[in-house]
Amino acid sequence: MSESTIAFIGGGNMAHSLVGGLIAGGRSPQHLWVADPFVDQLDTHRHRHGINVTQENTEAAAHADVIVMAVKPQILREAAAQIASIVQERQPLVLSIAAGLREPDISRWLGGNVPVVRAMPNTPSLLRCGATALYANPSVSAAQKTLAEEIMAAVGMALWVDEEAHMDAVTATSGSGPAYFFLVMEAMENAARSLDLPPELARRLVLQTALGAARMANEGDDDPATLREKVTSPGGTTAAALEVLREQGLEECFRKALTAARDRSQTLSDEFGRD
Ligand SMILES: NC(=O)C1=CN([C@@H]2O[C@H](COP(=O)(O)OP(=O)(O)OC[C@H]3O[C@@H](n4cnc5c(N)ncnc54)[C@H](O)[C@@H]3O)[C@@H](O)[C@H]2O)C=CC1
Numbered sequence: 001m002s003e004s005t006i007a008f009i010g011g012g013n014m015a016h017s018l019v020g021g022l023i024a025g026g027r028s029p030q031h032l033w034v035a036d037p038f039v040d041q042l043d044t045h046r047h048r049h050g051i052n053v054t055q056e057n058t059e060a061a062a063h064a065d066v067i068v069m070a071v072k073p074q075i076l077r078e079a080a081a082q083i084a085s086i087v088q089e090r091q092p093l094v095l096s097i098a099a100g101l102r103e104p105d106i107s108r109w110l111g112g113n114v115p116v117v118r119a120m121p122n123t124p125s126l127l128r129c130g131a132t133a134l135y136a137n138p139s140v141s142a143a144q145k146t147l148a149e150e151i152m153a154a155v156g157m158a159l160w161v162d163e164e165a166h167m168d169a170v171t172a173t174s175g176s177g178p179a180y181f182f183l184v185m186e187a188m189e190n191a192a193r194s195l196d197l198p199p200e201l202a203r204r205l206v207l208q209t210a211l212g213a214a215r216m217a218n219e220g221d222d223d224p225a226t227l228r229e230k231v232t233s234p235g236g237t238t239a240a241a242l243e244v245l246r247e248q249g250l251e252e253c254f255r256k257a258l259t260a261a262r263d264r265s266q267t268l269s270d271e272f273g274r275d
């Protein structure tokens with residue numbers, strides 16, 4: 001079977017992560033397109049990835065078996081209207097990665113009865129270490145589901161959800177999730193520096209510790225709670241630190257943070273979805 005052509009409408013951060021991951025995973029650059037109104041953005045894609053670029057969404061869409069909608073939620077409706085007639089004519093799979101926006105709105109903006117997969121990836125897709133959840137509407141064929149899963153699995157882990165409503169919580173968990181871990185790294189680095197560690201030493205120790213902890217949690221048999229207990233000697237240094245984190249309400253803080261992200265995903269749909 002010949003390689004599917006994938007066109008990205010919007011060539012920003014997430015398109016860079018996905019295109020970079022797809023090429024690293026063996027996709028041919030000549031089967032990838034990016035459309036973006038900004039020439040600088042397109043130049044970066046051309047130089048970094050060697051893929052096809054255009055300022056016209058319709059030109060990219062006209063080549064595509066799969067169209068990835070990678071614009072901001074507030075732009076999606078306008079971008080969908082631009083390519084609606086091509087989508088109706090060619091019936092490609094449309095894969096939206098926009099936060100919040102719901103499949104029925106996207107399908108309607110594209111003229112109706114369109115196979116739409118809603119996906120929520122994250123930026124580690126660039127390293128083929130992404131986490132993506134996918135939801136397919138009833139117009140998506142089994143072959144198109146396989147294709148969508150292949151694309152996202154090429155840049156990391158891809159899991160299906162059977163209710164679109166879960167996508168808001170997914171966005172709060174794994175879509176935004178890398179930012180929470182980066183913030184923890186920043187906070188630990190700053191704290192280490194405040195204890196007079198040299199900046200370079202503080203950064204390298206924090207980053208390697210984050211990597212090691214993530215690998216142990218993913219690759220070993222123990223769950224995170226067991227791994228935490230194994231670091232924590234009774235009456236020792238870790239216990240002293242964890243007590244402060246609990247006292248300061250870390251768990252409650254994450255509960256509130258993810259709830260805020262989930263709620264924002266829902267209101268994005270109300271603000272920029274519907275008619
Ligand atoms: N950044 C992230 O970590 C994640 C983002 N997303 C979703 O991905 C989508 C894109 O996000 P980012 O890449 O972060 O945004 P971004 O702002 O980096 O990229 C959006 C791109 O769209 C281009 N654009 C603007 N108007 C356009 C139009 N009419 N037609 C075509 N392109 C147009 C912009 O020039 C820009 O390059 C959003 O909907 C976001 O919710 C999903 C998962 C993670």
Ligand SMILES: O=C(O)[C@@H]1CCC=N1
Pocket residue numbers: 099171175176
């Ligand atoms: O912050 C945002 O809205 C997007 C969606 C998930 C990650 N970035």
